[in-house]
Structure formats: structure tokens, C-alpha cells
Amino acid sequence: MRSTLLVSLGIALLSLALVSINTHVSLNYSLGSKPLTFLVPNTASGEIEIYQNSTNVTVYVQLGHGGASEVVKLPYLSALSPGNWSVEGYREVYITVVKKVVNLTQELKCGNVTTQRVVNQTLEEVSGKVTVPVYVKVDVTKVSLVDHGKEVEVAGISLIGLGAVWWVVERGRREEG
Amino acid sequence: MRSSRSFQVLSMVYRERYREPTLELVVPTMLVSNVFLVAFYERFGFQLLGVVLAFVPLISVSETLAFSLGLRNLIFVTGEHLYDGSMISFLTYPLRRETLFFFIYISDVVLPLLMWVFTTLTYSMLSGVEVPSLLYLTFVAGYLFSENLVLLIILLFRSPGVSTLLSLFLLGGIFVFGGALNYYQLVQGDVTPLYLTSFLNPFVLWIAQSFGKDLTSEIVSGVVGELALTSLTFLISFLRFRVMEV
Numbered sequence: 562m563r564s565t566l567l568v569s570l571g572i573a574l575l576s577l578a579l580v581s582i583n584t585h586v587s588l589n590y591s592l593g594s595k596p597l598t599f600l601v602p603n604t605a606s607g608e609i610e611i612y613q614n615s616t617n618v619t620v621y622v623q624l625g626h627g628g629a630s631e632v633v634k635l636p637y638l639s640a641l642s643p644g645n646w647s648v649e650g651y652r653e654v655y656i657t658v659v660k661k662v663v664n665l666t667q668e669l670k671c672g673n674v675t676t677q678r679v680v681n682q683t684l685e686e687v688s689g690k691v692t693v694p695v696y697v698k699v700d701v702t703k704v705s706l707v708d709h710g711k712e713v714e715v716a717g718i719s720l721i722g723l724g725a726v727w728w729v730v731e732r733g734r735r736e737e738g
Numbered sequence: 739m740r741s742s743r744s745f746q747v748l749s750m751v752y753r754e755r756y757r758e759p760t761l762e763l764v765v766p767t768m769l770v771s772n773v774f775l776v777a778f779y780e781r782f783g784f785q786l787l788g789v790v791l792a793f794v795p796l797i798s799v800s801e802t803l804a805f806s807l808g809l810r811n812l813i814f815v816t817g818e819h820l821y822d823g824s825m826i827s828f829l830t831y832p833l834r835r836e837t838l839f840f841f842i843y844i845s846d847v848v849l850p851l852l853m854w855v856f857t858t859l860t861y862s863m864l865s866g867v868e869v870p871s872l873l874y875l876t877f878v879a880g881y882l883f884s885e886n887l888v889l890l891i892i893l894l895f896r897s898p899g900v901s902t903l904l905s906l907f908l909l910g911g912i913f914v915f916g917g918a919l920n921y922y923q924l925v926q927g928d929v930t931p932l933y934l935t936s937f938l939n940p941f942v943l944w945i946a947q948s949f950g951k952d953l954t955s956e957i958v959s960g961v962v963g964e965l966a967l968t969s970l971t972f973l974i975s976f977l978r979f980r981v982m983e984v
Binding site for chain 1: 758759762763766770779780781783784785861864
């Protein structure tokens with residue numbers, strides 16, 4: 562490997578470690594029927610806000626993050642920690658009992674007789690509709706270009722140093738030859 | 739002894755293409771230009787769309803660099819040797835033509851691709867942004883398809899000027915009109931013809947996929963189609979180089 566290539570790679574790694582994107586990025590989503598999912602890398606920092614504009618209702622959403630899922634009351638504000646995020650309308654599962662008419666066939670000696678009977682039936686209902694608009698605002702304040710910046714910085718400086726030593730050795734050999 | 743001579747020729751072919759400061763400029767630029775991956779990923783809300791857009795050829799600087807380097811090697815180094823007849827000096831070495839072809843192919847086409855794979859994988863690992871492996875494969879298949887087509891053109895026409903124009907028209911046409919055709923089919927809602935046409939520009943399907951449509955099998959069929967065409971153009975180029983009069 563050439564010494565100049567080592568030095569240039571070192572400079573590239575060093576610049577990646579020292580530079581970060583500091584532009585404030587604000588992302589706004591309106592929560593629909595599908596869950597909103599995104600994966601925040603370790604390099605990003607910022608905050609997440611979930612809110613709704615209606616004043617006379619209380620809205621809950623199902624928030625999944627870092628393997629745990631919880632129902633949170635809006636408005637909700639939290640730091641944007643790394644990992645998978647999922648936001649969806651709170652789905653309440655409840656059981657209702659309904660009356661249903663069923664046909665029953667009885668086998669008798671004189672023939673088959675069909676009778677109708679009213680029975681109780683339990684149904685599982687899922688209320689998944691968000692009835693008021695729910696907004697998710699993700700504010701990203703900073704994104705580093707690499708994770709573990711310190712280690713990358715050390716690797717960059719080491720490559721520059723190694724390249725410089727190699728260059729001196731190569732030059733010495735050339736002068737000897 | 740023979741392998742050492744082969745190595746000498748490979749080294750000569752390599753040095754001709756990558757003399758200082760080519761690698762010093764290209765490799766770090768490829769590595770650093772991958773910052774668009776993080777920038778797009780952030781701008782598009784940490785969704786797949788950001789990763790896909792950062793991988794679209796011409797938007798991605800590192801892909802464009804790899805492609806340009808391959809194009810320069812094929813047209814302005816190998817093509818120039820064929821045009822002015824200096825290829826004969828390589829053929830005078832005690833080396834089989836087939837071996838020389840593989841040396842030229844590795845230096846011209848494979849090395850820029852390896853540089854791209856190395857820098858992109860390194861940056862993806864350093865930044866912690868996950869890139870689907872099929873997306874890597876989509877670019878690799880597209881790159882090999884394009885470069886092999888250029889190789890075939892240069893071996894057929896032996897003129898750097900003609901090859902440059904023809905390659906740009908052909909590849910540009912396939913990418914732009916193929917993309918338009920795929921987009922039209924997606925808008926029409928008929929995804930069955932995409933199995934046949936996705937190889938023309940699979941990145942349009944990737945964008946549709948990142949909007950929630952499941953088009954994985956269509957993209958896979960496009961990648962397979964590109965790899966099949968790559969093998970075909972490689973084989974024709976190989977056979978052509980073997981019997982070519984210099």
C-alpha cells in the first residue's frame with residue numbers, strides 16, 4: 562500500500578469524525594390508519610413530539626420504542642433516542658355479547674325437526690380508528706457523520722502517522738538505492 | 739517463473755490505470771461522499787426512501803465516481819490501446835490472450851467496483867445506517883451490466899470517440915426511458931410487465947417500494963436479468979478479444 566494513500570484515507574476518516582450535520586430538520590407527519598415507523602441511528606439527536614389540536618378530547622396512542630410498547634396520553638414529548646420507533650392509534654380491544662339466532666336440527670324417531678334458538682355470542686371488537694387528527698413532529702438537531710467518533714478520529718490520526726512514517730522509510734530506501 | 743511474468747504484466751496493467759494520485763483522489767472521495775447516505779436518511783425521516791435516494795446513480799457521488807473510473811479505464815486506456823495499435827506490445831509478452839483479457843477486465847472493471855464496495859460498506863458500518871443487501875446487489879448488477887456493455891462497444895468499434903458517444907446514448911437511453919417505462923407501469927397499476935422491464939432501471943421500483951409497495955420479487959427479477967445480460971456481454975467480449983486482430 563502506498564504511503565500517500567494511507568495519509569489521504571487518514572485525512573478522510575479524520576474529517577468524517579470531526580464534521581457533523583447541524584442543520585435543524587423538522588419532520589411532520591399526520592398519523593393515519595397505518596403505524597408510523599422509523600429507525601433512528603445512534604448518530605442522531607433531537608426530540609419527538611406527538612400532539613393533537615382538539616381541546617375537548619383526550620387522545621391516546623400506542624408508542625413502541627426499544628422493544629417496549631406503551632399507551633401514552635397526548636401531548637407527548639421525549640428525546641429522540643436511537644432505535645426503532647413506531648406510533649399508531651390506540652387500538653382498544655373489547656368483548657361484546659350479541660344475540661344470534663341459530664338453526665338446530667334434531668333427529669327424532671319420526672324424522673328430523675329443525676328448530677330455531679337464540680344464543681349468546683361473544684365478539685372481539687377492535688377500535689383502531691383515530692377519530693381526531695394526531696400529529697407526530699420529529700425535530701432532529703444534530704446528526705454525526707459517524708458513530709463512535711472518537712475511535713474513528715484515532716484511526717484517522719493513526720493512518721496519517723503510519724503514512725508519514727512509511728513515506729520517510731520509502732524515501733530513505735530510495736536515497737540508499 | 740511463468741506466474742511471476744503474469745504478475746509483472748498484471749502489475750503493469752494496474753500501474754498504467756492507477757498511477758499516483760488516482761487512488762489517493764478517488765478512494766477517500768468515495769468514502770467521504772457517502773455522507774449523502776446520512777444526509778438523505780435524516781432529511782427523509784429515517785425511512786427507506788432516504789437510503790434508496792442516496793443510492794440512485796448520478797445522485798450518489800461514490801457510485802458516479804466508480805462508474806466514471808471504469809468508463810475512463812475502458813474507453814481511454816484499453817480503447818486507446820486498441821485504437822492506436824499499442825495493444826500489440828502487451829500481446830508480445832509470453833502470456834495467453836485469455837489471461838491478458840482477465841487482467842484488463844480486473845483492472846478496468848472489477849477494481850473500481852471493489853473500491854466502491856469497500857468504501858460504501860465501511861461508511862455504512864461507521865454511520866450505523868442499515869442498507870438492504872438487495873440494494874447493494876442492484877447497483878453491482880447495474881454497474882457490471884453498464885461496464886460490460888461499454889467493453890463490448892469498445893471491442894466492436896475500437897474508437898474511443900465513437901464508443902464514448904454510443905455508450906452515453908445507449909446507457910442514458912436505457913436508464914431514462916427504462917425508468918419512464920417502469921414509472922408508467924407503476925402508475926397504471928399493472929405490475930406484471932415489471933418482471934420483464936425492471937432490469938432497465940430497478941431504482942424506480944426501489945423508490946415505489948420505499949413508499950410501501952412490495953416489489954421485491956420484481957426487483958430481484960430485474961437484478962437477475964441484468965446479471966444474465968452481463969454474462970452474455972462478457973462472453974461475447976471475451977470471444978471477440980480472443981480472435982481480434984490488432
